Amino acid sequence: MSDPSFTRREFLITASILPVLTRPRRGPRPHPTPRAGIDASRVLGPKDLADHPRARAAFEEVRQIPEIIDGIRCQCGCAEVEGNYSLLSCYEKDGMARSCDVCQGQGRLAFRLHKAGKSLADIRAAIDERYG
Numbered sequence: 001m002s003d004p005s006f007t008r009r010e011f012l013i014t015a016s017i018l019p020v021l022t023r024p025r026r027g028p029r030p031h032p033t034p035r036a037g038i039d040a041s042r043v044l045g046p047k048d049l050a051d052h053p054r055a056r057a058a059f060e061e062v063r064q065i066p067e068i069i070d071g072i073r074c075q076c077g078c079a080e081v082e083g084n085y086s087l088l089s090c091y092e093k094d095g096m097a098r099s100c101d102v103c104q105g106q107g108r109l110a111f112r113l114h115k116a117g118k119s120l121a122d123i124r125a126a127i128d129e130r131y132g
Contacts (some may be wrong), residue, residue, distance in 0.1 A: 029079070030132075031124050032086045034071035042092040055097060058104040061111035062091045067119075068110055070121050075131035076102035106131055 023053040040063040045121050050058050054078050072087040073079050078096050083089070087110070090103040097103035113123045 009058045024041050025095070026066070029073055031071055035069050035085070038066050038070045038088070040066040043088070044091060044095045048095060051097060052098040055099070056105055058097060058107045059091060062088070062097075062107045065111060065114050068120060068123065069107060072106065072110060072124060072127060073104060075106060075127065076100050078103070102131060 005129065022045065023124065043063045044059060046056065046059075049059060066088055069091070070086045070088040074084070074087045074090050074096075076090075076096075078084055078090055078100070079086075083093075087106055091107065109127060109130065110123050113126055118126070124132060
């Protein structure tokens, strides 16, 4: 018999995150090597973000440092999606970062650290610490 104090919504939320919470942690996954000649030409522009105003700042910052963002592995799980190479992929095509707080957070953190003079290795370490 089910627990009457659980609502259907609470049960569904718990059931959907339970596999994530109980799977063994694999440790840090490797970050991709930034591709030569990468640019921001495929990053979604303001018109693509009309329905996602909160994401605009993250996209603008990522557009300024695509060569850094291309060297970071996305930690939200979308790196497992076929065709995604790096965090930069989250800001292109279907724009996963339009609605994903993790993708946006990683992009904004990378931008702040890069502007503070941190190396790609330092940025990766900070992202792994916060999101890994």
